[in-house]
Amino acid sequence: MLFHTWPFLVFMLVVLPVFFALRTTQLWIPWLMVASYFFYGWWNPYYLLLVVYSTALDYFLVALMDHCPIEGGNVDVRARLTKFHFGDSVLKAAFIVSALTTVLLIGVAVAGPQTLRPLMGLLGLIFLLMALGSLLSSRKIWLLISLVNNLALLLFFKYARFVVENLNAAFGAAHLALKLPDPSTLMPFGATYVLPVGISFFTFQSLSYTIDFYFGKVHRERNFLRFATFVCFFPQLMAGPIERAKHMLPQFYQFPPVRLQNFTDGCSLFLVGLFKKLALANYLSFYVERVYDNPKAHGAPALMLATFAFAWQIFFDFSGYTDMARGIARIMGFKLILNFNNPYLATGLGDFWSRWHISLSTWFRDYVYIPLGGNRQGVLKMYRNLFITFLISGIWHGAAWTFAIWGILHAFGVMATRELERSAFYRDRVPKLAKQLGVFVFVCFTWIFFRAESLPDALLIVQRILGAGWNDPQVPILMLSLVLLVWIYQFFYESKLRLLLQTSSIRIGLAAAMFVYLCICSSGAGTFIYFQF
Amino acid sequence: MSDEKTAQVPEIPFVNEMRLNTKQWLITSAVLLVILVGTPFAWKHTERFKTDADYRIPYSLSKDYWLYHRRLQQIDDHSRVLVLGDSVVWGEYVLPDGTLSHFLNAEAGQTDRFVNAGVNGLFPLALDGLVNYYGGPLRHRRILVNCNLLWMSNPKADLQTEKEEKFNHSHLVPQFSPRIPCYRADANERLSAVAERNFSFLAWVNHLQSAYFNDKSIPIWTLQDDGNDPPHYTNSYRNPLTEIKMAVPEAPANDPQRGPASPRHRSWTENGGNPAQFEWVTLASSLQWQGFQHLIATLNSRSDDVLVLLGPFNEHMIAKESRPGYQALREGITSWLTANKVQFVAPPPLPTELYADASHPLTAGYHLLAKQLSTNAVIASWIALK
Numbered sequence: 001m002l003f004h005t006w007p008f009l010v011f012m013l014v015v016l017p018v019f020f021a022l023r024t025t026q027l028w029i030p031w032l033m034v035a036s037y038f039f040y041g042w043w044n045p046y047y048l049l050l051v052v053y054s055t056a057l058d059y060f061l062v063a064l065m066d067h068c069p070i071e072g073g074n075v076d077v078r079a080r081l082t083k084f085h086f087g088d089s090v091l092k093a094a095f096i097v098s099a100l101t102t103v104l105l106i107g108v109a110v111a112g113p114q115t116l117r118p119l120m121g122l123l124g125l126i127f128l129l130m131a132l133g134s135l136l137s138s139r140k141i142w143l144l145i146s147l148v149n150n151l152a153l154l155l156f157f158k159y160a161r162f163v164v165e166n167l168n169a170a171f172g173a174a175h176l177a178l179k180l181p182d183p184s185t186l187m188p189f190g191a192t193y194v195l196p197v198g199i200s201f202f203t204f205q206s207l208s209y210t211i212d213f214y215f216g217k218v219h220r221e222r223n224f225l226r227f228a229t230f231v232c233f234f235p236q237l238m239a240g241p242i243e244r245a246k247h248m249l250p251q252f253y254q255f256p257p258v259r260l261q262n263f264t265d266g267c268s269l270f271l272v273g274l275f276k277k278l279a280l281a282n283y284l285s286f287y288v289e290r291v292y293d294n295p296k297a298h299g300a301p302a303l304m305l306a307t308f309a310f311a312w313q314i315f316f317d318f319s320g321y322t323d324m325a326r327g328i329a330r331i332m333g334f335k336l337i338l339n340f341n342n343p344y345l346a347t348g349l350g351d352f353w354s355r356w357h358i359s360l361s362t363w364f365r366d367y368v369y370i371p372l373g374g375n376r377q378g379v380l381k382m383y384r385n386l387f388i389t390f391l392i393s394g395i396w397h398g399a400a401w402t403f404a405i406w407g408i409l410h411a412f413g414v415m416a417t418r419e420l421e422r423s424a425f426y427r428d429r430v431p432k433l434a435k436q437l438g439v440f441v442f443v444c445f446t447w448i449f450f451r452a453e454s455l456p457d458a459l460l461i462v463q464r465i466l467g468a469g470w471n472d473p474q475v476p477i478l479m480l481s482l483v484l485l486v487w488i489y490q491f492f493y494e495s496k497l498r499l500l501l502q503t504s505s506i507r508i509g510l511a512a513a514m515f516v517y518l519c520i521c522s523s524g525a526g527t528f529i530y531f532q533f
Numbered sequence: 534m535s536d537e538k539t540a541q542v543p544e545i546p547f548v549n550e551m552r553l554n555t556k557q558w559l560i561t562s563a564v565l566l567v568i569l570v571g572t573p574f575a576w577k578h579t580e581r582f583k584t585d586a587d588y589r590i591p592y593s594l595s596k597d598y599w600l601y602h603r604r605l606q607q608i609d610d611h612s613r614v615l616v617l618g619d620s621v622v623w624g625e626y627v628l629p630d631g632t633l634s635h636f637l638n639a640e641a642g643q644t645d646r647f648v649n650a651g652v653n654g655l656f657p658l659a660l661d662g663l664v665n666y667y668g669g670p671l672r673h674r675r676i677l678v679n680c681n682l683l684w685m686s687n688p689k690a691d692l693q694t695e696k697e698e699k700f701n702h703s704h705l706v707p708q709f710s711p712r713i714p715c716y717r718a719d720a721n722e723r724l725s726a727v728a729e730r731n732f733s734f735l736a737w738v739n740h741l742q743s744a745y746f747n748d749k750s751i752p753i754w755t756l757q758d759d760g761n762d763p764p765h766y767t768n769s770y771r772n773p774l775t776e777i778k779m780a781v782p783e784a785p786a787n788d789p790q791r792g793p794a795s796p797r798h799r800s801w802t803e804n805g806g807n808p809a810q811f812e813w814v815t816l817a818s819s820l821q822w823q824g825f826q827h828l829i830a831t832l833n834s835r836s837d838d839v840l841v842l843l844g845p846f847n848e849h850m851i852a853k854e855s856r857p858g859y860q861a862l863r864e865g866i867t868s869w870l871t872a873n874k875v876q877f878v879a880p881p882p883l884p885t886e887l888y889a890d891a892s893h894p895l896t897a898g899y900h901l902l903a904k905q906l907s908t909n910a911v912i913a914s915w916i917a918l919k
Binding site: 002005006007009010260261264265267268269271272282283286287290297326335336337338340341342474475476477478479489490493498501502504506507508510511512515516519520521522 | 768
């Protein structure tokens with residue numbers, strides 16, 4: 001279900017009144033959970049099982065982790081195995097259940113129906129690890145299971161086909177008589193193999209909870225419904241922002257304060273998001289598609305303009321989604337974190353990454369870059385860590401070499417300009433507009449790899465931008481004017497003219513104009529780019 | 534970590550100045566209300582809409598239901614007879630002066646007694662929707678409704694097949710109940726159809742697109758190509774506002790697709806047609822018949838004086854084996870109309886050479902049909918009633 005469609009309006013007309021009506025009871029959390037599951041199930045009810053499974057596993061893993069000593073300790077494994085002397089009844093029960101389930105699952109994996117074997121094998125491995133975790137009372141093993149499980153889901157649904165195709169190509173090139181089967185053959189009961197919407201978001205959100213608990217940064221959440229609501233909260237389930245337990249879970253402890261300001265703020269956010277998506281992103285997408293689907297047929301101006309258009313398209317699309325998500329949550333009284341902060345006004349690449357997809361950037365910072373050592377082990381290792389983080393960030397976006405190259409380009413960009421951006425010369429002497437344009441142009445260059453259908457296409461586009469002759473780009477003036485207006489608005493926002501934007505007449509005029517434009521000129525109900533990630 | 538459960542969630546900043554407070558939202562809502570209600574109203578009084586005695590909604594504006602509503606509002610003389618129906622009434626193969634309403638006027642010795650209120654492609658279910666949602670002015674009127682049996686001539690025409698079909702006027706058919714098996718639009722499309730019916734501003738937007746932007750939204754129009762290879766995007770540098778001429782487009786003066794001079798304007802036999810088999814649906818199962826029944830009920834509930842014109846179907850085209858089904862259908866309809874005290878007239882079939890296809894007469898066919906109707910006792914008394 002998409003925020004900018006009529007079914008979502010109907011959905012909200014049902015969810016909101018019931019939510020507020022339940023404010024004095026304890027039922028508002030289950031209601032939110034049910035609504036969120038319905039919201040996700042609208043897309044594909046079968047893949048709802050995946051969300052439930054991921055949620056339940058992480059919930060139980062943290063519960064079991066909570067029964068293990070933080071510092072670890074000597075565990076008499078022999079006594080546990082021979083006398084079932086665990087000293088903790090929960091761990092004992094977990095061991096027995098896990099061990100028995102492992103045997104059962106491995107049995108099915110070996111002798112069961114063909115279509116179930118791969119799934120049962122994987123589950124058998126997870127339960128084996130759980131038995132081991134119970135036996136050794138090891139927090140690390142519980143964490144490992146959470147990592148393995150969430151990443152395995154991601155790997156299987158998002159990257160398996162890419163890996164298999166590349167491996168098969170490599171085997172072929174090496175004249176090896178090996179051919180790995182397509183991952184779709186591993187689906188149980190012959191179910192369709194498609195990328196579950198939002199899998200990269202809800203797995204990261206759930207995973208951050210187990211990691212944070214492991215490091216003692218958050219409490220264990222005992223209420224399963226509350227935890228499930230945290231993982232699947234519908235405004236941010238499909239495409240973020242990726243929330244942290246520390247920020248989001250406390251908001252589910254008591255009914256949020258009912259304030260008129262929440263409603264007006266939420267509507268403001270939603271209107272802006274809707275405008276970004278329907279009026280801008282969708283419109284730009286048509287031009288981008290026209291050019292990028294057939295780069296050979298277009299000259300340098302069209303390819304450049306389409307690249308700039310894509311830069312704005314992806315910004316309007318994703319930040320529009322986030323604005324709507326934040327708006328919907330705010331109407332209910334919840335506060336989601338900021339995900340975009342006018343990134344095309346960034347004056348450096350580091351600045352850009354503190355403004356673009358903030359929830360993901362900080363996720364990678366906290367769970368990849370810092371654990372790798374961050375900047376604490378010298379410059380070379382810091383560059384290595386930056387490179388790895390950006391590479392993973394690129395691959396996170398999709399299973400294609402173009403995404404990996406996009407990440408690598410950003411890594412090189414950040415590494416190359418890190419010192420420059422810290423210099424007094426750059427800070428004080430280079431005009432702000434020049435810095436902003438420089439960053440924008442570089443980011444646009446990297447978007448070529450992000451958007452192109454394939455690596456050869458991306459290289460062709462770069463080649464043609466540099467070498468192809470002039471021809472009429474035939475870009476609609478209306479489109480350019482709209483983007484220009486938004487850009488001017490952003491410049492005003494970060495200048496002294498901001499006061500002008502704060503006047504009531506401008507706000508009212510813009511809100512009314514956006515609404516009327518949406519009614520007259522919206523460009524269809526296309527889906528969001530980030531749903532595919 | 535100890536106070537995590539009671540921790541205050543920090544305020545999340547806005548990164549633009551579009552943060553309206555209650556008062557500003559109230560003013561915005563008021564402004565929007567004025568725009569949304571006022572624009573279609575003001576437009577109606579500003580945009581030129583030239584109609585004459587034989588006026589029919591141009592083919593290119595067939596889906597401009599807002600304009601249809603406006604057209605009905607224009608006809609304020611309640612003694613006039615509105616002829617409702619699909620392309621048979623509209624005149625698929627003929628020019629505006631070759632339609633049924635034109636010849637009925639001629640037979641009546643008047644120029645504008647009968648009004649062509651037909652719309653191309655408007656099957657009974659859609660006609661029912663059109664009258665329900667955009668036919669508000671049809672109250673206390675005299676209405677001649679055409680019942681074209683072609684729409685019941687097979688399960689596909691009756692929209693009964695399970696296989697998805699794309700058909701005209703899908704926004705007019707029931708979106709949720711009764712279920713139309715071949716209509717597979719998603720929930721968003723169905724709800725947007727419902728919204729368009731209920732908010733005149735959205736219907737007006739549709740009018741804007743139909744009348745000035747080739748049935749496209751303005752952004753899509755700016756990206757439209759000319760169909761050549763390589764394509765040329767002729768609207769890229771055009772200002773959409775200058776396209777709005779403030780005059781409803783008229784049908785082309787010389788429509789090459791219609792009229793006696795058109796190559797299409799030929800008898801079905803000249804086109805090499807042969808009698809064909811028809812898989813008539815039964816009245817009990819027919820969705821189109823349900824739509825027609827509902828249409829009659831709606832018109833009756835609005836105190837309209839209704840006369841049903843059954844036919845003129847090209848019976849010469851029906852193969853021998855299919856005739857019993859046709860007869861059964863026709864008898865079922867006449868029985869229902871009689872039982873429900875709905876006046877009707879079922880003229881005999883026209884000569885075979887006066888049909889262009891299974892249901893559309895040629896110009897001379899309409900002429901003859903009008904003559905038959907004008908001498909029909911039922912219709913004569915119905916016209917003379919008021």
